[in-house]
Amino acid sequence: MRRNSSLALAALAVCLFGTGVSAARADVLDDISKAKEIRIATDLAIPPSGMMDASMKPIGSDVETAQLLAKDWGMKLDFVQTTGATRIPNLQTGKADIAISTLSVTPERAKVIDFSKPYAVLESVVGGRTDVPVHSIDDLKGRTVCVTRGTTQDVELTQISRDKGFQVARYDDDATDVTAAVSGQCDLIATSLTIVNQITKKTPDRPFEKKVVLHVFDLAIGVKKGEPQLLARLNEWIAVNLKNGKLNAIYKKYHGNDLPPQMR
CATH class of the missing domain: 3.40.190.10 (Periplasmic binding protein-like II)
Incomplete structure (x- = not known):
């Protein structure tokens, strides 16, 4: 009787999980x-x-x-x-x-x-032109910040934008995001410090700088x-x-x- 019970349990296990080979x-x-x-x-x-x-x-x-x-x-x-x-x-x-x-x-x-x-x-930062007077998160009030959709900057700024009174403009990739910032569609851009530095190299007549450090990831x-x-x-x-x-x-x-x- 015990043997029959054991066989039944073994058969049930095979049905549920398969053999060791097939389950792997x-x-x-x-x-x-x-x-x-x-x-x-x-x-x-x-x-x-x-x-x-x-x-x-x-x-x-x-x-x-x-x-x-x-x-x-x-x-x-x-x-x-x-x-x-x-x-x-x-x-x-x-x-x-x-x-x-x-x-x-x-x-x-x-x-x-x-x-x-x-x-x-x-290094995740908020960057902007040197003539934009922003030095802290509180200074973002009333402004628009460009971000790339799905990034850490998007997530973080979306969470605090309502309390701090600024807008977040989302773009599907970094190239479009940077173009929007450089063309003036946004006041600022939230991205990596490396990208902020790259913007300045490409547009030396309108240099960007780090305004606020968000995180170092x-x-x-x-x-x-x-x-x-x-x-x-x-x-x-x-x-x-x-x-x-x-x-x-x-x-x-x-x-x-x-x-x-x-x-x-």
Whole structure:
């Protein structure tokens, strides 16, 4: 009788969960290892992290980071072009294996994707022309601030805009966002300090400057939830390339300064 009960329970377990072989799910690291190809979501319209050169070849700090990763892992690199708003959906839907795209680590994002160890940093600021008298969040009252949809700046300023009495104008990508700010559609732009500096280089007759520091974020590689093997291998790769100086060299080449000492 006990034997029959045991057999019945075993049969039920097979029906519910399958055998050990069929229940095992191939993870993303297995998939990319077999394909010898890795699909990396990268925004190619956010200089100097991601952009196109005169010959329409991808360049930038995130681009070179992705290229270094693919080279070290012996894989073909397939860039999945993305925007700030589509980086996480690309991971969740399986369109991209990982995201290397100025993806700052936040508690909200950590609920829906996993993050690697930081490989770079991003200083999030409100910037504007030098003649715009803004020195604090309170000075934003009555003004319009440009943001790229889906970014940390969008989330943060949307939460405080009503209390502080300013408007948030959203654009689908950084290029459009910057154009709106430079053309005067907005009084200010909330973005990275690097982009604010890039605006000044391109429009020296109307220079922009940092007005308010919002946050200094760690930038990490985004991974779909439930991929521990892939995450562990990425963390190992980041640790090696921070120690040997390769990630710092990439960052300094495009951003003009070293990574924080504690990262290096």
